[in-house]
Amino acid sequence: MPESRTVARADIARKARLTPVTPRGPETYDAGMRTPPGPPPARNPLQLIRYVREISKDPIAFVGRRFDAYGDLYYAPLGKTKLYVTRHPDHIAEVLLGQATKFGKTEEGRAAERLRRFLGQGLLNSNGDLWRRQRSAINPGLSRRQIATYADTVIDSTEATLDGWRAGARIDVSRAMMALTLRAVTRALFDHDVRGETDEVAGAMTAFRRATGATSLLPEWLPFGPSRHAADALAAVDRIVYGLIDGRLAQDRDALAARGDLLSQLTLPMRDTPAEAMSRTLLRDELLTLFLAGHDTTSHALTWALYLVSTHPEVEASLHAEVDALGRAPTFEDLEALPLTGQILDEAMRLYPPASVVSRWAFEDAEVGGYPIPAGSEVLIWLYWTHHDARWFPDPGAFRPERFAPGAPTLPKCAYLPFGAGARQCVGKHFALMEAKLVLASVARRFSLRVVPDHVVARDFAVTLAPRGGMPMIATAR
Numbered sequence: 257m258p259e260s261r262t263v264a265r266a267d268i269a270r271k272a273r274l275t276p277v278t279p280r281g282p283e284t285y286d287a288g289m290r291t292p293p294g295p296p297p298a299r300n301p302l303q304l305i306r307y308v309r310e311i312s313k314d315p316i317a318f319v320g321r322r323f324d325a326y327g328d329l330y331y332a333p334l335g336k337t338k339l340y341v342t343r344h345p346d347h348i349a350e351v352l353l354g355q356a357t358k359f360g361k362t363e364e365g366r367a368a369e370r371l372r373r374f375l376g377q378g379l380l381n382s383n384g385d386l387w388r389r390q391r392s393a394i395n396p397g398l399s400r401r402q403i404a405t406y407a408d409t410v411i412d413s414t415e416a417t418l419d420g421w422r423a424g425a426r427i428d429v430s431r432a433m434m435a436l437t438l439r440a441v442t443r444a445l446f447d448h449d450v451r452g453e454t455d456e457v458a459g460a461m462t463a464f465r466r467a468t469g470a471t472s473l474l475p476e477w478l479p480f481g482p483s484r485h486a487a488d489a490l491a492a493v494d495r496i497v498y499g500l501i502d503g504r505l506a507q508d509r510d511a512l513a514a515r516g517d518l519l520s521q522l523t524l525p526m527r528d529t530p531a532e533a534m535s536r537t538l539l540r541d542e543l544l545t546l547f548l549a550g551h552d553t554t555s556h557a558l559t560w561a562l563y564l565v566s567t568h569p570e571v572e573a574s575l576h577a578e579v580d581a582l583g584r585a586p587t588f589e590d591l592e593a594l595p596l597t598g599q600i601l602d603e604a605m606r607l608y609p610p611a612s613v614v615s616r617w618a619f620e621d622a623e624v625g626g627y628p629i630p631a632g633s634e635v636l637i638w639l640y641w642t643h644h645d646a647r648w649f650p651d652p653g654a655f656r657p658e659r660f661a662p663g664a665p666t667l668p669k670c671a672y673l674p675f676g677a678g679a680r681q682c683v684g685k686h687f688a689l690m691e692a693k694l695v696l697a698s699v700a701r702r703f704s705l706r707v708v709p710d711h712v713v714a715r716d717f718a719v720t721l722a723p724r725g726g727m728p729m730i731a732t733a734r
């Protein structure tokens with residue numbers, strides 16, 4: 257490399273180190289554009305890399321420090337993206353409810369492009385008419401009424417998992433919940449047992465986390481950039497998904513109509529009215545979205561709930577009393593009789609929201625917190641920090657399921673939103689709550705869990721909030 261370039265790089269590196277990170281006023285970025293306070297933008301590639309490295313280490317703490325420094329809404333442009341970051345319930349309500357028609361899913365930038373590479377035009381990514389059509393096609397299969405029909409499958413899968421747990425054995429509860437929720441969602445929604453294929457789905461999930469996590473901001477050629485092997489992982493999981501679709505399409509029409517699972521309901525119009533039905537590729541995008549969104553989140557919610565119960569013996573004793581009062585394994589009809597089980601899950605998803613951040617793209621000029629948000633800006637809603645705000649949740653770090661008990665103080669709108677809010681609220685919410693309640697109650701009926709003594713529990717945030725290094729626990733039979 258010519259000497260002058262080496263010197264230039266060293267110079268850039270020195271400047272990157274020396275640039276002070278101090279709050280800048282609105283005028284810093286764009287004359288005439290009124291913006292909330294925020295850190296100075298990265299001014300060169302090295303500064304950007306340093307910034308990404310810092311985020312990658314602990315994105316949640318990084319953002320928390322920024323809220324401490326700049327308040328509820330800060331401005332942090334990233335490359336060409338005008339990025340606004342908020343934690344305040346009023347701002348969230350403005351974006352997700354009041355001005356929802358002005359915002360949609362991000363269509364620009366590297367992270368959006370990578371998300372699309374995995375999930376195509378699936379529900380999580382799409383906008384406008386396509387989203388509306390797809391959401392109405394999928395909604396009925398995940399409605400409150402429909403999910404009752406899936407409960408037995410969830411219970412069967414759970415009992416089969418628990419039958420494999422040996423008292424005194426070390427179990428990675430995070431892995432166990434991942435395998436269980438994957439099996440439950442695929443059996444319930446696609447009438448397919450994924451047991452032989454969990455490695456392929458886990459591989460796709462890992463690649464997905466890498467490709468859409470903090471390092472996704474970096475170019476692919478960097479050695480610590482996002483996985484370059486994502487294509488293989490994706491091809492493996494595509495084989496499963498297209499196999500399922502083609503299997504259904506090959507079925508006799510009446511046999512297909514008689515099947516109650518969501519996949520059959522979505523495939524039927526492809527047989528009956530192919531001109532109006534969704535394409536095979538779009539159905540693949542929706543199935544992959546439901547595969548990934550439908551198990552990873554629920555599995556983390558359960559793992560964190562089991563961990564929190566294990567570290568709060570008084571809550572554990574009350575939970576045991578609640579499930580023991582049923583006198584048998586919990587069923588769908590028992591859900592109403594398990595209020596504490598539900599409150600534990602609510603509180604676990606407050607402390608560890610599986611989807612900790614939600615992003616929106618402004619398609620039109622909007623206003624949030626009194627600041628103009630120009631069309632083409634991105635708004636990040638850090639609901640993790642909304643859930644950890646002492647203004648809405650006193651002593652926010654404490655695990656207190658009673659916060660969600662009847663008679664507890666009412667929360668401001670959008671102060672608690674593990675499933676998002678508004679029209680794009682999680683389509684799988686009822687399924688997830690039904691499943692998580694049945695699984696938590698079933699585990700509590702049969703086992704008491706404790707984290708293995710030398711394991712340090714820590715969070716690992718990349719798209720979803722997982723426990724770093726799993727959750728090794730010892731199970732004691734009850």
Ligand code: HEM
Binds near residue numbers: 682
């Ligand atoms: C505890 C479990 C779950 C949590 C915490 C969760 C969380 C969320 C959140 C916060 C959103 C909104 C994202 C946004 O506004 O940008 C969302 C959307 C979505 N979730 Fe979930 N989810 C869970 C379970 C599920 C399940 C079980 C399924 C499928 C069976 C699912 C499928 C989806 C889909 C397809 C969307 C996109 C909906 C749309 O944009 O119309 N999720 N989820």
